[in-house]
Amino acid sequence: MKTLSTLVILLGVLGGLAAQPALAAPNLANGKNIEDTKCYKCHADKSGLGDGTLIYTRKDRRVQNLDRLKVMVARCNTELRLDLFPEDEADVVAYLNQQYYKFKP
Numbered sequence: 001m002k003t004l005s006t007l008v009i010l011l012g013v014l015g016g017l018a019a020q021p022a023l024a025a026p027n028l029a030n031g032k033n034i035e036d037t038k039c040y041k042c043h044a045d046k047s048g049l050g051d052g053t054l055i056y057t058r059k060d061r062r063v064q065n066l067d068r069l070k071v072m073v074a075r076c077n078t079e080l081r082l083d084l085f086p087e088d089e090a091d092v093v094a095y096l097n098q099q100y101y102k103f104k105p
């Protein structure tokens with residue numbers, strides 16, 4: 001009996017550990033969705049280029065490393081009151097880095 005309950009507890013702990021990294025990993029689809037709906041249009045208008053992604057790939061872009069990317073996303077988020085949660089901000093950062101900036105972590 002004792003071994004059985006120990007086994008059950010052990011499985012529960014292992015299951016919990018296995019679930020952790022999945023929760024912590026950025027959700028790129030969520031990041032893309034946020035970029036498409038909350039960021040793209042303004043960047044397209046403000047850059048005057050008609051394409052909201054060119055602001056990330058232009059030659060004189062402001063973001064030159066991953067820390068700057070986090071800062072810029074946070075700045076657009078707070079200054080423009082986009083109301084993203086920190087997890088959403090992290091998802092957008094991960095998406096933009098994977099898609100456009102490609103900085104090493």
Ligand code: HEC
Nearest residue numbers: 038039042043046055056061062063072073076080082092
């Ligand atoms: C109301 C307009 C507006 C919205 C909405 C907006 N931005 Fe921006 N964003 C700007 C402007 C303007 C700049 C250019 C700033 C500059 O060049 O000094 C910019 C620049 C950036 C840059 C830096 C690009 C570079 O040069 O490398 C990032 C990253 C960025 N925004 C992320 C976001 C994200 C993520 C969102 C949505 C969650 C967002 N922005 C929403 C106006 C906006």
